[in-house]
Amino acid sequence: MKTVSELLASIPTGLFIDGEFVDSESGERFDVLNPATGEVIAQVANASPADGARAMDCAAAAQEKWAATAPRVRAEILRRAFDLMNTTYRDDLAMIMTLEMGKPLPQADGEVTYGAEFFRWFSEEAARIRGDYFRVPEGHIQAIVVRRPIGPCIFITPWNFPLAMATRKAGPAFAAGNVALLKPSEDTPLTALFFAKIMKEAGLPDGVLAVLPTLRSPEVTGPLLQDSRMRKLSFTGSTRVGKALLKECADNVLRTSMELGGNAPFIVFEDADVDLAVQSALMTKMRNMGQACNAADHFFVHEDVYDEFTQKFAAAIGSQTVGDGLESGVDVGPLISERQLNGVAGMVDRAVESGARALTGGARIEGNGFFYQPTLLVDVAPDAEIMTDEIFGPVAPVVKFNDEKELVRMVNEDTVGLGGYFHTKDIGRILRLAEQLEIGMLGVNTGTISNAGAPFGGMKQSGMGREGGKEGIEEYLETVYVGLPAPVFD
Numbered sequence: 001m002k003t004v005s006e007l008l009a010s011i012p013t014g015l016f017i018d019g020e021f022v023d024s025e026s027g028e029r030f031d032v033l034n035p036a037t038g039e040v041i042a043q044v045a046n047a048s049p050a051d052g053a054r055a056m057d058c059a060a061a062a063q064e065k066w067a068a069t070a071p072r073v074r075a076e077i078l079r080r081a082f083d084l085m086n087t088t089y090r091d092d093l094a095m096i097m098t099l100e101m102g103k104p105l106p107q108a109d110g111e112v113t114y115g116a117e118f119f120r121w122f123s124e125e126a127a128r129i130r131g132d133y134f135r136v137p138e139g140h141i142q143a144i145v146v147r148r149p150i151g152p153c154i155f156i157t158p159w160n161f162p163l164a165m166a167t168r169k170a171g172p173a174f175a176a177g178n179v180a181l182l183k184p185s186e187d188t189p190l191t192a193l194f195f196a197k198i199m200k201e202a203g204l205p206d207g208v209l210a211v212l213p214t215l216r217s218p219e220v221t222g223p224l225l226q227d228s229r230m231r232k233l234s235f236t237g238s239t240r241v242g243k244a245l246l247k248e249c250a251d252n253v254l255r256t257s258m259e260l261g262g263n264a265p266f267i268v269f270e271d272a273d274v275d276l277a278v279q280s281a282l283m284t285k286m287r288n289m290g291q292a293c294n295a296a297d298h299f300f301v302h303e304d305v306y307d308e309f310t311q312k313f314a315a316a317i318g319s320q321t322v323g324d325g326l327e328s329g330v331d332v333g334p335l336i337s338e339r340q341l342n343g344v345a346g347m348v349d350r351a352v353e354s355g356a357r358a359l360t361g362g363a364r365i366e367g368n369g370f371f372y373q374p375t376l377l378v379d380v381a382p383d384a385e386i387m388t389d390e391i392f393g394p395v396a397p398v399v400k401f402n403d404e405k406e407l408v409r410m411v412n413e414d415t416v417g418l419g420g421y422f423h424t425k426d427i428g429r430i431l432r433l434a435e436q437l438e439i440g441m442l443g444v445n446t447g448t449i450s451n452a453g454a455p456f457g458g459m460k461q462s463g464m465g466r467e468g469g470k471e472g473i474e475e476y477l478e479t480v481y482v483g484l485p486a487p488v489f490d
Helices: 004-010 049-068 071-086 090-101 105-126 164-176 189-202 217-226 239-252 274-290 306-318 338-353 404-412 427-436 469-474
Strands: 015-017 020-022 029-034 039-045 132-135 141-149 153-156 180-183 209-211 232-236 255-259 264-268 296-302 357-360 375-378 395-401 419-423 441-444 477-485
Touching: 004 090, 015 049, 015 189, 020 189, 029 090, 039 090, 039 189, 049 141, 049 180, 049 209, 049 217, 071 090, 071 105, 071 164, 071 189, 090 105, 090 189, 105 164, 105 469, 153 164, 153 217, 164 180, 164 189, 164 232, 164 469, 180 217, 189 209, 217 239, 232 239, 239 255, 264 274, 264 404, 274 296, 274 306, 274 395, 274 419, 296 306, 296 404, 306 357, 306 375, 306 395, 338 357, 338 375, 338 395, 395 404, 404 427, 427 441
Parallel strands: 153 180, 153 232, 180 209, 232 255, 264 296, 264 419, 296 395, 375 395, 419 441
Antiparallel strands: 015 020, 015 209, 029 039, 132 141, 141 477, 357 375
16 A cells, blocks of 8 residues: 555646646646645645636537447446456545545545446446337337437536545446536545546546536536536535526526435334444444435434433444544544534534533544544434534434324425435335335435445435436436338238
8 A cells, every 4th residue: 555645646636638637727726635634635726717618628529429439338448447446546546535535444445345336337337228119109100219428517526425426427427428527526636636547547538527626616617507518417515506506507408417415314213123223323324424415414213212222322422433534443534624513513512502412422522633523412302403404424413203103294394305214123114104205215224225226316405316226327318209100011
């Protein structure tokens, strides 16, 4: 494994345009911080609107040839990228994510596995794009349905899963024959730039991918969304920003995929295996320091098992080791930024002021970096801010309940519905809640639901469209109907 200095020296820091790493048109650069120390670890090029326009020109020029490239050829490029991520660059990718995002190294390694899998999955889907052929009901037209690439796409990705959020979009887009411009989070541009390096080594043709780190996101992405050659936006981020982007996309009537905010409930029923529920809760709450859109955000526990669950869950949370993700044995790393730390700390403080109690944690960790104690809150009001707003931190507020119907009503009152989890042994309840809860993804007796082979996405203000699964490539295909005179047989 490389040392940190050796690794940082190997990461490109320019914009990736037309197959090359280049300086920005303005010559500006910006700092990338390590959230565990607050120190600057790199400076990367700061894309300007002119850089975005150049990248769009190169992408548009590459679209026709890439769309015409044989599906098997596209598939083999994706498969080579999968192999490079899993072998040659596995350790590098994991360490880069830990350095710029903070997650513990074993979790970053897990993201490499998860992120790379989208390329293996969609390399297999590339050769399976199908149309249709049928006679219309009246019998006079023979219909041919053609599926073809949608055209140039723009991806806007968040900082919490900097590799997987890029591959989850790029995998199906490239498999379907589309070119793409990637605007990564300004907090985690190094992963995206290293990803571009891997794609170039895998044989992706020049112009098919551009990577545009920038501190001037609206100035860069705005003109791209208005460009008549652009066909699709795929965005992962907050509901607030997603709504603003949807308004921008309306003028150009762009196809959109939106994976927006979550506020996932975690429900423990009276018949649950409490020890399994605690294990699952710890996994889905503390993974990525709680900074995941499908992380369990707030907890509803039946009164019959409330005391047992909260005591065991508090002990499990209190046993978590907090520290720099590069250090061995660390379970919980820093939050991404001081702003995020202040937001989480403020929500907990206001909850405690309103009557909640911290069974464990409940405070910042002083010193360098942006650390917050893993926290369990009880005596929380169901309508408290910390129950209704997404926390995005290592904090678990718990509410007691005793009526399933009332619980469903409370959960469905939420404006978002991305992920949710519940523990029960009752198969009837499982099937009932699958149809009643207004949530796009449900984990039953487990804390893990994300998989490249399954559709990822939510309901209501959690977004639109699905990523992953067989549904994922549909988001990047146009449907063309060709009607021919039906053949006449003597």
